[in-house]
Structure formats: structure tokens, C-alpha cells
Amino acid sequence: MTITIVGGGASGFMAAITAAETFPEARITILEKSRTVLNKVRISGGGRCNVTHKPHELRHFIKNYPRGEKLLRKLLPRFDADATVQWFEKKGVALKTEPDGRMFPTSDSSHTIIECLIKTARNLNIEIRTSMHVDSFEKTGDAFELKIVNGEPITTDRLLIATGGYPRAESFDWLEEHRHGIVPPLPSLFTFNTPDNYLLPLAGVAVKDAGVKIAGTKHEWRGPLLITHWGFSGPAVLKLSAWGARDLAEKDYHFTCRINWLPGMKEQDVRDFLLAEKTNTSKQQITSHARFGLPSRLWKAFAEKAEIADTLRWGDASHKVLNRMTELLTNSQFEVKGKTTFKEEFVTCGGIALADIDPETLQSRSLPGLFFAGEVMDVDGITGGFNFQNAWTTGYVVGKSIGL
Numbered sequence: 001m002t003i004t005i006v007g008g009g010a011s012g013f014m015a016a017i018t019a020a021e022t023f024p025e026a027r028i029t030i031l032e033k034s035r036t037v038l039n040k041v042r043i044s045g046g047g048r049c050n051v052t053h054k055p056h057e058l059r060h061f062i063k064n065y066p067r068g069e070k071l072l073r074k075l076l077p078r079f080d081a082d083a084t085v086q087w088f089e090k091k092g093v094a095l096k097t098e099p100d101g102r103m104f105p106t107s108d109s110s111h112t113i114i115e116c117l118i119k120t121a122r123n124l125n126i127e128i129r130t131s132m133h134v135d136s137f138e139k140t141g142d143a144f145e146l147k148i149v150n151g152e153p154i155t156t157d158r159l160l161i162a163t164g165g166y167p168r169a170e171s172f173d174w175l176e177e178h179r180h181g182i183v184p185p186l187p188s189l190f191t192f193n194t195p196d197n198y199l200l201p202l203a204g205v206a207v208k209d210a211g212v213k214i215a216g217t218k219h220e221w222r223g224p225l226l227i228t229h230w231g232f233s234g235p236a237v238l239k240l241s242a243w244g245a246r247d248l249a250e251k252d253y254h255f256t257c258r259i260n261w262l263p264g265m266k267e268q269d270v271r272d273f274l275l276a277e278k279t280n281t282s283k284q285q286i287t288s289h290a291r292f293g294l295p296s297r298l299w300k301a302f303a304e305k306a307e308i309a310d311t312l313r314w315g316d317a318s319h320k321v322l323n324r325m326t327e328l329l330t331n332s333q334f335e336v337k338g339k340t341t342f343k344e345e346f347v348t349c350g351g352i353a354l355a356d357i358d359p360e361t362l363q364s365r366s367l368p369g370l371f372f373a374g375e376v377m378d379v380d381g382i383t384g385g386f387n388f389q390n391a392w393t394t395g396y397v398v399g400k401s402i403g404l
Helices: 010-022 039-047 058-064 069-078 081-090 110-123 169-176 235-243 245-250 267-280 296-305 319-330 386-401
Strands: 002-006 027-031 095-097 102-105 127-129 134-140 143-148 154-156 158-161 182-187 190-193 206-214 220-227 231-233 254-260 332-337 339-341 348-352 370-372
Touching: 002 010, 002 143, 002 154, 010 027, 010 110, 010 386, 027 154, 039 110, 058 069, 069 386, 081 095, 081 102, 081 386, 102 110, 110 127, 134 169, 143 158, 169 182, 169 348, 182 245, 190 235, 190 332, 206 235, 220 235, 231 235, 231 332, 235 245, 267 319, 296 319, 319 332, 370 386
Parallel strands: 002 027, 002 158, 027 127, 158 370
Antiparallel strands: 095 102, 134 143, 143 154, 182 348, 190 231, 190 339, 206 220, 206 254, 220 231, 254 332
16 A cells, blocks of 8 residues: 655654554655755744643643634544653653743754654655655546656555645645635734834833733733734734634734733722822832833833823822823733734644544545645644644544555
8 A cells, every 4th residue: 555645744744654653564655845844843933843732631722722623622532742742752752841831852952853753754664755746636546646746646545635734725726626625724823013003112022911802802812922023922912813813814904902911900900009109109200110010111111101201209190190001001902904924834724624524534525545634624723832733633643544
């Protein structure tokens, strides 16, 4: 039996290795369009590779997938984050957990993961062919014939598509022609551009905990927030963009973003605290010391926005001024006009419609012998290692079933 995998990424390699270990008689080939394999692994996590996320209960883990939760509810019990950690440890790669739950190789280098996958594949006699652009394929009888750009056709018994997400719908044309529904692809992890933002001069300033909400929707998230040269980023914004991907696209990425810089406090408690400072620190200048643990530069920016002079003392602040400050601290509003995606690490929602895929084997319902794994399907996770876990899980499941 011959098995051909289109896509030399995380899911493709996991599928190839699992298939080789499960069906040792099969001849397995990975075809990669680029000159090198595992390119997304190489750049993930700033070159460290965020392999997965700290294992925890399934019902909590799957809540990190804006799309594909129902499918992964079935698949993760077969190969979850625990299994991923054990899989790499058996291959000699130890992982470590960071305070936020992200897991990286202890070497802090993505090359450790790349070398592990390539070495394991080669030890299993898996052929890795780069610069192989599959233009289209046809099924004749029980075999698939792949048309290669500037190359000879390839015939195979089983075919796995593990090409990752495509940013443009037309990139799915070669798959749609085989009666597979395509959910239009859209960016799923992106930052907010706020060109009129008075905080832009504070680029680089971060807060550990902020509540971010899209006005007029139910979408909100709480977590670390980073001020950038173009607007807002950080986990809170990236995760919010994932959950709101389709709604924000419909708005053409023009919307109002509301930020609560003190999500652990009620608005009235913030107001009461500021009023109490009139008495407790009456002679101290308001801008001289930041409150609530906020960065001093951010505190001063809020004070300036609230029209608080550098010389104004707490005891001289009017209730009107402190109400303005309360509003800025608990309900800042910014107009978002566009987005910025990470060109190399882009994640998309959309892809092959899950209704067209057998959830037990990830085989095409319309074309037996054809399988899908990874982000080419309409599955995507938030930042933090969840997209790679989708790759490992779906690759493993395909690898276990593709030779049957």
C-alpha cells in the first residue's frame, strides 16, 4: 500500500509517523510545496515552538477552540495533550510548562521539535520530498493520481491533505471540485488597529489583566493586554479576535473596542477608591504615583485624557474629574479601523466543512481513501498551543486509520 501526504507540517508528519508505526508494510511519502518542511513549527512561539498547552480536563480544553469543538470532543480522548507530552518524551524531547500553561521544549528551540520529527520519519523510511507542488488530483478506480507542477504525476492508494489553512477561498478550489464544502477562510488571530488611539505613544506598555469587549456583541475576553505602535495586542485581544473572527469580518474590522483596565473591580468600587484618595492622600499630586498597580505611563495618560493637570492634588480634584477617571479606567472606548495579522504565523478559521468528513477517521465522506488533518479543516484554536494540539491529534487519528 502507498500513502501520500500533501503537506509537510505538524499534522502531516504526525500522520506519517503514526501510519508508519501502525502499518509497517505501507510506503509513505510526504510532499511539501516549499523547499523546507515544518516551517510553521520553526517560527512558532518566536522560534521556541509552543508544542501544546498544559493538559487539563477535556471539557475545559475544548473550550479553547472557537470552531471544531464538537469534532475535537470526540478526537482528543484518543490523543490529547498528555499523550502529546508522552509522545515527545518517548522520542527524547522533554517539554516544560510556563506559568500561562503554554508548553515548550526544554531547549527553548523549535529545532528540537523539527529534528525529532524528521529523524523519526527517516528512521521509519518515510520519504520526504520538498518543492513538490500538488496542483490537482483525480481518483481512478481505487487509486489517486496527483498532478505535480513541473513534475511527473504520482499515483497513490491513500491520500492525506494536510496543507494547513489557506488565507484565500480560491486556494481551496482543487479540493472543492471533489464535492467538498468549503467554509470561507478568514483570519482568526489578529491584533486591533486603532489609528486615533491616544495611547499609541505608549507602545510596549503592557498590563497583566484587562477585560476587552466588542461593543454591540457578546464577544469579550480577559487577560494580558499589550499596547502597540498600531493599537492593541496580547492574549486578550488575540483570543477575542479568534472568537469574534466572523462577526468582525462582517463589520469589515471597523468597530468599537471597550477596555476595562481593572476587570477585578466593580465600577463603583473604583469610584469609591478614587474619592477616598481625596482624603487619604489629599496633598499628593494625582499623577505622581499610579494606582491599582497600573504602569505609571499608562496612569499619566489616563490623567491627561481626564484633563487632570500634573499639579492637581487629590484633595483638589472635583467629583466630575474623578468620574471621568473612573470611566477611563473601567470603560475606555477605542475605534478599531482594521487589523494586523502575523504573516508567518497566520491562523485561519474556515476550510473543509466538517460535515463532509467522517469524525471517526477524518476520511472524506464523498471520496473513500481521501483524508484530512490539521488546519485545512474548519477547526482553529486560540493562541497558546491549541492549534498545534489540533495538528497532533488529527494527524494521529488519520495515521491510525488511513491504512485500513
